Amino acid sequence: xxxxxxxxxxxxxxxxxxxxxxxxxxxxxxxxxxxxxxxxxxxxxxxxxxxxxxxxxxxxxxxxxxxxxxxxxxxxxxxxxxxxxxxxxxxxxxxxxxxxxxxxxxxxxxxxxxxxxxxxxxxxxxxxxxxxxxxxxxxxxxxxxxxxxxxxxxxxxxxxxxxxxxxxxxxxxxxxxxxxxxxxxxxxxxxxxxxxxxxxxxxxxxxxxxxxxxxxxxxxxxxxxxxxxxxxxxxxxxxxxxxxxxxxxxxxxxxxxxxxxxxxxxxxxxxxxxxxxxxxxxxxxxxxxxxxxxxxxxxxxxxxxxxxxxxxxxxxxxxxxxxxxxxxxxxxxxxxxxxxxxxxxxxxxxxxxxxxxxxxxxxxxxxxxxxxxxx
Numbered sequence: 001x002x003x004x005x006x007x008x009x010x011x012x013x014x015x016x017x018x019x020x021x022x023x024x025x026x027x028x029x030x031x032x033x034x035x036x037x038x039x040x041x042x043x044x045x046x047x048x049x050x051x052x053x054x055x056x057x058x059x060x061x062x063x064x065x066x067x068x069x070x071x072x073x074x075x076x077x078x079x080x081x082x083x084x085x086x087x088x089x090x091x092x093x094x095x096x097x098x099x100x101x102x103x104x105x106x107x108x109x110x111x112x113x114x115x116x117x118x119x120x121x122x123x124x125x126x127x128x129x130x131x132x133x134x135x136x137x138x139x140x141x142x143x144x145x146x147x148x149x150x151x152x153x154x155x156x157x158x159x160x161x162x163x164x165x166x167x168x169x170x171x172x173x174x175x176x177x178x179x180x181x182x183x184x185x186x187x188x189x190x191x192x193x194x195x196x197x198x199x200x201x202x203x204x205x206x207x208x209x210x211x212x213x214x215x216x217x218x219x220x221x222x223x224x225x226x227x228x229x230x231x232x233x234x235x236x237x238x239x240x241x242x243x244x245x246x247x248x249x250x251x252x253x254x255x256x257x258x259x260x261x262x263x264x265x266x267x268x269x270x271x272x273x274x275x276x277x278x279x280x281x282x283x284x285x286x287x288x289x290x291x292x293x294x295x296x297x298x299x300x301x302x303x304x305x306x307x308x309x310x311x312x313x314x315x316x317x318x319x320x321x322x323x324x325x326x327x328x329x330x331x332x333x334x335x336x337x338x339x340x341x342x343x344x345x346x347x348x349x350x351x352x353x354x355x356x357x358x359x360x361x362x363x364x365x366x367x368x369x370x371x372x373x374x375x
Contacts, residue, residue, distance in 0.1 A: 312360020
């Protein structure tokens with residue numbers, strides 16, 4: 001994972017606004033053109049560590065339906081609100097969100113047979129397009145996202161394996177092929193793990209039980225990535241990328257010790273929205289495992305407000321002052337288009353927010369390295 005000794009690098013969580021002209025089911029040629037376009041827009045916005053914007057994927061998790069066998073039927077349980085005590089407290093608002101997102105999220109397929117990786121051709125095409133689009137762009141690094149075993153289990157319930165643990169382990173074994181291929185192509189592998197945080201149910205859960213679940217899923221993740229160097233891995237945590245009350249979210253401090261003990265050297269998490277911005281303070285003691293890099297969100301991905309560069313700089317400096325300037329990469333809370341066809345933030349505003357991210361990083365860099373601020 002590329003870090004910097006003279007400035008704060010910028011990145012994002014993965015999904016970016018999709019091209020207006022891109023069909024719902026793109027051809028290989030369409031996907032290649034769209035990936036080239038989204039990479040160019042990232043670099044134009046000043047983003048240092050880029051990806052393919054998850055172009056061509058229906059979502060950051062359900063894309064695996066085209067790459068894994070063993071799924072069929074559909075669950076009769078609506079996904080949004082699953083285990084979400086905050087929405088249960090506000091049923092009128094929950095119904096509104098269900099209406100607004102039903103078309104984008106759709107139904108939940110379920111696991112009905114043995115899971116196997118069968119999507120190597122699609123994966124190879126994706127990696128080829130990303131490599132071609134990022135060559136000679138001047139990007140500091142390139143990452144590629146992949147669903148973690150835990151988030152796949154959260155989206156696609158188990159009806160085949162004897163228990164949830166067996167299911168998650170099988171998913172880890174199957175997804176190892178994708179993880180190894182991404183790293184083998186020279187990209188940083190980002191593992192999306194919102195199940196570790198958003199999987200908490202404040203109505204029925206106990207912290208001890210949840211921590212055991214987190215520990216088990218991280219053990220599966222570590223095993224599935226055992227052949228990849230930790231500094232080529234980053235993981236993303238979030239509490240559900242929707243504008244909601246979030247007043248029952250699991251505090252990050254309750255599991256951060258488990259997260260930091262896992263193999264990925266980079267940890268991406270929400271740090272800008274009103275429910276989690278204060279959690280920078282848990283790193284104030286400055287004690288991180290050797291080699292760990294924080295990728296805090298300094299942009300909220302659920303609001304059309306464009307953060308002022310000064311605010312972005314202040315957020316970055318809090319983390320840099322706590323853990324060291326070389327151990328911080330400025331990121332976003334979550335993706336801007338985690339489901340194709342559902343964008344809370346207007347696409348043009350999303351790109352403007354990323355420009356503000358870069359401007360804020362420049363201000364922070366000037367302060368942290370005692371240089372004159374950019375004009």
